[in-house]
Amino acid sequence: MGIAELGVGWLTLPGASVCAERSSGQGCKNGDTSFELDVWQIYRGNRRFAFGAGAMLGLIPTTDAPRHDPDEIVRDHSRSYLTIEGTIRHYPYVGEGIELWWGISGGLAVVNDRFVVTDKNSDLALVGPRGSNIRTEGATIGVLAGAAFYLADHWSLGTTFRYANWFLPKTAATDPFLDEASLTGRNTIFSLGISIAYRIPL
Numbered sequence: 606m607g608i609a610e611l612g613v614g615w616l617t618l619p620g621a622s623v624c625a626e627r628s629s630g631q632g633c634k635n636g637d638t639s640f641e642l643d644v645w646q647i648y649r650g651n652r653r654f655a656f657g658a659g660a661m662l663g664l665i666p667t668t669d670a671p672r673h674d675p676d677e678i679v680r681d682h683s684r685s686y687l688t689i690e691g692t693i694r695h696y697p698y699v700g701e702g703i704e705l706w707w708g709i710s711g712g713l714a715v716v717n718d719r720f721v722v723t724d725k726n727s728d729l730a731l732v733g734p735r736g737s738n739i740r741t742e743g744a745t746i747g748v749l750a751g752a753a754f755y756l757a758d759h760w761s762l763g764t765t766f767r768y769a770n771w772f773l774p775k776t777a778a779t780d781p782f783l784d785e786a787s788l789t790g791r792n793t794i795f796s797l798g799i800s801i802a803y804r805i806p807l
Contacts, residue, residue, distance in 0.1 A: 606648075606804050606805060607646070607648055607649075608645075608646075608647040608648075608655070608802050608803070608805075609645070609647075609802065609805075610644065610763070610800045611643070611644055611802075612643040612644075612645075612800030612801070613640070613641065613642055613643070613798055614640075614765070614796050614797055614799065615639070615641065615797055615798070616640075616661075616663045616794060616795075617637075617638050618638070618792050619636050619793065619795070620792070621635070621636060621637050621668075621792045622635060622790075623635070623636075623788065624777070624785065624787055624788075626785065627777050634668050634669075636668060637667065637668040638666070639663035639664065639665050639666040639667065639686060640665045641662060641663050641664070641796060642661070643659060643660070643661045643765075645657055645658070646658060652699050653695060653697075653699075654694065654695055655693075655706075656693045657691070657692055657694075658689070658690065658692065658712075659692065660687065660690070661688045661690075661796075662685065662686070662687055663686030664685055666685070681721050682718065682719070682720050682784075683721075684718050684719070684787055685719075686714070686715070686717075687714070687715040687717070688712060688713065688715070688771075689713045690710045690712030691710065691711060692749065693708050695707055695708060702754065703752060703753065704752070706751055706753070707748070707750040708748070708749045710745075710746070710748075710767075710769070714744065714772075714773065715741070715742050716740070716771075716773065716786065716787065716788045717738060717741075718738065718739040718740075718741075718784070718786055719737070719738050720737050720738075720739075720782070720784055737780040737784070738780075739778050741773050741778060741789070742774075743772045743773035743774060744771070744772045745772070746769060747768055747769020748767070748769070749766065749768075750766050751763055751764055752764055759805070760801070760804070761801075761802045762799070762802075763799065763802055764797075764800070765796075765797070766796070767795065768794075769793075770791055770794070771788075771791070772791055773788055773789055773790055773791070773792065774789060775789055
């Protein structure tokens with residue numbers, strides 16, 4: 606069968622060092638959390654094994670380190686997370702109304718920092734766009750576990766727990782204003798979510 610899953614949850618980076626001015630040794634805070642949105646496409650060839658791919662978006666990180674903007678330029682900073690991964694799942698228990706699974710996943714992790722000039726009435730002339738992006742790309746690998754509860758012939762409600770590590774570059778990228786990427790190096794993540802799945806016999 607083919608399975609399409611859409612989920613929401615909460616992403617936590619408990620040991621992450623979120624920095625705005627890492628090179629100066631200031632402007633850092635520990636830990637971050639974010640609302641997340643997940644989507645997965647899974648192919649299940651038999652009762653025990655399945656494989657597929659999906660993406661996770663961390664849309665609303667709650668931690669923002671203090672920073673010093675250039676003189677007379679007022680800017681807003683936002684950050685988002687994205688992972689694109691492949692996964693393999695094993696189902697050790699398949700019952701009449703519930704099934705349990707665990708799996709591994711791996712792929713690409715992207716942290717996007719965006720800086721936007723917010724003062725539209727400034728006397729300073731701006732050439733080009735009012736914002737800049739710093740994209741930090743790395744690898745992710747992790748383990749997942751979950752349960753699915755059958756709602757109808759084609760629908761199920763599930764829950765998922767994930768533990769993973771993001772391996773980002775150790776040196777922070779910068780933009781023309783010398784802003785730095787907020788995350789670097791190895792970061793451990795946990796997430797807990799719920800999902801709705803639609804199953805199509807093939």
